[in-house]
Amino acid sequence: MTQNIDTTETTTEQTTATEETVTETPAEAPAEKPAKTPKAPKEPKAPKAPKEPKAPKPPKEPKVKKEKPVREVPAHLAKINKVAAQLPALSADASFLVDSANEMSTADICSAIAYLQIAVRRRGVTALADAPKLNVGDRVSIASASNPRFIGQMGTVNKVQRIRAYVTLDNKDYSQKDGRPSGDYFFHTDLNVVQSIAPAAVTELEATGT
Numbered sequence: 001m002t003q004n005i006d007t008t009e010t011t012t013e014q015t016t017a018t019e020e021t022v023t024e025t026p027a028e029a030p031a032e033k034p035a036k037t038p039k040a041p042k043e044p045k046a047p048k049a050p051k052e053p054k055a056p057k058p059p060k061e062p063k064v065k066k067e068k069p070v071r072e073v074p075a076h077l078a079k080i081n082k083v084a085a086q087l088p089a090l091s092a093d094a095s096f097l098v099d100s101a102n103e104m105s106t107a108d109i110c111s112a113i114a115y116l117q118i119a120v121r122r123r124g125v126t127a128l129a130d131a132p133k134l135n136v137g138d139r140v141s142i143a144s145a146s147n148p149r150f151i152g153q154m155g156t157v158n159k160v161q162r163i164r165a166y167v168t169l170d171n172k173d174y175s176q177k178d179g180r181p182s183g184d185y186f187f188h189t190d191l192n193v194v195q196s197i198a199p200a201a202v203t204e205l206e207a208t209g210t
Helices: 003-023 075-085 092-102 105-125 197-209
Strands: 139-142 154-160 164-169 184-187 193-195
Touching: 139 164
Parallel strands: none
Antiparallel strands: 139 154, 139 193, 154 164, 164 184
């Protein structure tokens, strides 16, 4: 028992002496950084020369508004006159009728037009018996039509029906419609035959394919 106590006391004294040795060792001082070289002072900038004053801008001239040319006739009326210029020349009787209509009211003109259209249809139906018999390939001229711009034009009969016919007008392009006849539609009585192709000749052309 006595030996153990002496050993413990010796160990405690050694530990205390070691701690004192560690405590007494001074820490190393950090290395000092070299001092920075001072920068040379900047030379003072030369003073800027004063700017010359800008010359004053000349005053702007006031804009002159362009005056629109005065139309002699309104735009919509000019279009109507353009269409009227494409109409065929009138006979003396037709000119008298139109001049008389110009003195009428709009309601009376519309009523007269309706009666005139009925008269044209009635003449077409009653004159069908006396109408020329048409054949495909006949050369015809347009004597009358619901659209006056067709009157006087030439064309070729493309298909013939009971009271009407398809006519391919000259100087007008038509698109093919899957084998269906193309052309403008007219009553037989609207057409004057200029050059007729006999049915026998048509049959022969169809047979030969020329």
